[in-house]
Structures are given as C-alpha cells and as structure tokens.
Amino acid sequence: MPDTLNQAKLFQIITNNLPVGYMVINKEGLIVEFNKTAENITGFSRDEVLGTPHELFHASPATHACPLLEHVFAHRQGAVNTETEIVRKDGLKINISVTTIPLLDENGIFHGGAALFRNITSLKKMQRERENILSMFAHDMKNPLLASIGFINRILEGKTGNITEKQQQYLSVVSNNMKNIEALITGFLDFSRLEQHECLPVFSETALVPLVKKIFTNLSIAAERKQVELRFEAPPETGFLAHADPFMLERALTNIIANAVKYTVPKSTVTVGLTRQGTSFLFSVADTGPGIPPEKLPLIFEPFYRGENHDGNGSGLGLAISKTILACHGGSVEVESCPEKGSTFFIRLPQGDMRRP
Structure with a gap:
C-alpha cells in the first residue's frame, strides 16, 4: 500500500508541474483527471470538473469541433495534434492547441482519452493581425498595379505613338512580370478571404x-x-x-x-x-x-x-x-x-x- 501511495503522489506531482493542461476522460466521457495548468487555462478548479461531462468546455455543438470526440471516441486515432476553441468558466472563448490520445490497455480495450493542451489565444490574435496587415498591403498594391498594366498595354498597342522593337520587347517583359505579380496578389487575397471565412461557398x-x-x-x-x-x-x-x-x-x-x-x-x-x-x-x-x-x-x-x-x-x-x-x-x-x-x-x-x- 505505501508503494501505491508513493506512486500516486509522484503521478500527481508530475501532472501538476506539466507546463500544459492535462485532462483525462473515461469511456463515459466524464472528466477524471485535471491538472493545475488546466485549471489556470480554463478557470475551473479540479473539484468543479471531476465527474462532469467534458462537453463543459465546448464552444460549438458540432462533434468535429471537439478533438476528443472526433479523434479519440469516433476513430480511436493515435496522438493527433490540432487546434480548437473552448469556453472558460468566465464565458470567454479561447483558442487552444491540443494533442489527444486514446487510452487503450494491453488487450486493446478502450478506457477513455487524454488531452494535453495550451492556450494559444495571444498567438492566434497576433497571427490574425499580421494577416490583416498583409491583406491591406496586398489590396493597396493591386489597384495601382492594374492601372500600370493598363498604361503599359496602351503603349504596346501603339496608342501613344510608335515605339521601337527594343522598347516593345522591354515593355512586354515588364508587362508579363507585372501580370505575374498581380496573379500572386490575387491568390494571396483569395486565400486570406477563405481563411477568414469572408468568402463562403454557395451550395x-x-x-x-x-x-x-x-x-x-x-x-x-x-x-x-x-x-x-x-x-x-x-x-x-x-x-x-x-x-x-x-x-x-x-x-x-x-x-x-x-x-x-x-x-x-x-x-x-x-x-x-x-x-x-x-x-x-x-x-x-x-x-x-x-x-x-x-x-x-x-x-x-x-x-x-x-x-x-x-x-x-x-x-x-x-x-x-x-x-x-x-x-x-x-x-x-x-x-x-x-x-x-x-x-x-x-x-x-x-x-x-x-x-x-
């Protein structure tokens, strides 16, 4: 019995000193382990969450939004790294990076799942701000670029007078390069709109x-x-x-x-x-x-x-x-x-x- 107590105490010390949130749920979907970092991230105390359904943190009712349901309970996948959104005790939604693991014994019998997670809300905010700045920069570049391409085309079409063969050759190179840049900017803006859900499918x-x-x-x-x-x-x-x-x-x-x-x-x-x-x-x-x-x-x-x-x-x-x-x-x-x-x-x-x- 003393050895068992020592092992349990050691396990508690290790989990409470982990730099990431640690949560274990049993096969019924109830929380059975919750460390100190998980308390700090979610705002819930260990005593508040033990024995409660893990859906307590869900920011969305969709099954695929929960990595534990999607990767552990539905498909029994090994360690999977992903990102999702959860709700803290104070109602604030935060972004987390999470690794989920199914808990299987030596006979392959399923006993639940574990999740290791950390708060990446600040990181995601910085990422969004950087993307917004890049999008604004790309958008501001596109209009003058298109205007410049138009003027070059007018010169190539002879609408401003005759040009030499060498001038036409150089202007064609410039025009093609500018069109390539315009295509790059268009691709970036399209990707940015898709990422930010500003361009939704019409089914x-x-x-x-x-x-x-x-x-x-x-x-x-x-x-x-x-x-x-x-x-x-x-x-x-x-x-x-x-x-x-x-x-x-x-x-x-x-x-x-x-x-x-x-x-x-x-x-x-x-x-x-x-x-x-x-x-x-x-x-x-x-x-x-x-x-x-x-x-x-x-x-x-x-x-x-x-x-x-x-x-x-x-x-x-x-x-x-x-x-x-x-x-x-x-x-x-x-x-x-x-x-x-x-x-x-x-x-x-x-x-x-x-x-x-």
Whole structure:
C-alpha cells in the first residue's frame, strides 16, 4: 500500500508541474483527471470538473469541433495534434492547441482519452493581425498595379505613338512580370478571404463528372505542351451529384490537377479517379512526377510552400487554397508519394450538405 501511495503522489506531482493542461476522460466521457495548468487555462478548479461531462468546455455543438470526440471516441486515432476553441468558466472563448490520445490497455480495450493542451489565444490574435496587415498591403498594391498594366498595354498597342522593337520587347517583359505579380496578389487575397471565412461557398447540386471534363478541357493546352495524357476513370453511372459550390470546387480540383500536369514527366499520364466511399465521393489524382520526400509531405499544404522541383512560377498558395475550400465543404485532401515514382492526391467530398458551421 505505501508503494501505491508513493506512486500516486509522484503521478500527481508530475501532472501538476506539466507546463500544459492535462485532462483525462473515461469511456463515459466524464472528466477524471485535471491538472493545475488546466485549471489556470480554463478557470475551473479540479473539484468543479471531476465527474462532469467534458462537453463543459465546448464552444460549438458540432462533434468535429471537439478533438476528443472526433479523434479519440469516433476513430480511436493515435496522438493527433490540432487546434480548437473552448469556453472558460468566465464565458470567454479561447483558442487552444491540443494533442489527444486514446487510452487503450494491453488487450486493446478502450478506457477513455487524454488531452494535453495550451492556450494559444495571444498567438492566434497576433497571427490574425499580421494577416490583416498583409491583406491591406496586398489590396493597396493591386489597384495601382492594374492601372500600370493598363498604361503599359496602351503603349504596346501603339496608342501613344510608335515605339521601337527594343522598347516593345522591354515593355512586354515588364508587362508579363507585372501580370505575374498581380496573379500572386490575387491568390494571396483569395486565400486570406477563405481563411477568414469572408468568402463562403454557395451550395447547389453539382454534377462532378462534367466538372472534371471541363477542367480537362481548360488544362488541355498545358497537357499537350508536355505531351501528357489526361485520363479520367469513373464507374459508368450518372449519380455523381454533390452538394457543393461548383465554382469553388472547380478551383480546388483545378489547382491539384494542374499541379499534377506541371510536375509529371513529359510523355506520361495524369489519372483522375472518382468513386463512392461510404457517404463521400473520393477523387484521386495520380501523376508520375519526381514525388515528394517523406519529410516534406506535412509542408505541402502550408501557404507559400513550394517544393524543391518548382520552376519559379506560382505563389505556393494553390494547394493551401484547395485544402481550405474542401474544408469549407466538410471535405479533406491528403497525399501519398513515392520519390522518383510520383504522387497521388486523395480528395474526399461529402455527398450531402456536410459543411462546417
């Protein structure tokens, strides 16, 4: 018995000195452990929360908003790092970074879950302020840039008088570079609006097969230039109808398929597949490019990230925009890759209206 008491005391000392909040819930969803840092973060005392449902902290009624429900109880996933919002005792909503872990014994029997979390509200506020400053800066740049492009085009069209061949050559270079900058600014502003939920999907019944064929048509010139075949594989049925924003979904898919065309080797094939998987549609986009090193896979959906094989064009925002658009639809995008053999992107899209509130 003394050894058991010593072990219990040691455990309490360790958990109370952790620099992060620590909470354990049993398989019934009741809180059974709550350390000092968790008290400081939430404003609740240990005695107040023990034996109560962990939904006490929920800022949203949606199941997916709770990492414990989503990753531990629903899917029994291993350690998962994510961010969410909770409500303190004083009613204040705060942002936390949380790692959730299912508690399984040696026989694989489920006993509950644990969460390690820290308050990142100040960090998120600084991030939003930085994004707002960048957005304002980009917006203020765009209008004079467009005006400058217009004036250069007027000169190139001869509306201000004759120019020499060398002048026309130099002005064409300037015009093309300015158009590239304008495209980068537009991409950044679009991503910023998506991130801040200022650009929301307009949902309607969307036929997926014609949508993919339209994207193929739009990308046909780029594919022909590399002698790349665009192949579409789907079961012979007409029921591929999703509740989605057709324009945003087209953009998300175009970014991913265009990337595949860009990075695949010449005289090869980019294959887009479409199937049903449970209550979702599953797209696959496979290329035969150089592949992505395993250590780089977690980075490719980050804003402004560009792989080692990029050609200098583009903003590094395409995949980040696609991921954000799909999240607005309640969907997701993942990638599997093998260096020197190629990559396959998997896009999941709910069949019904599964958008996140």
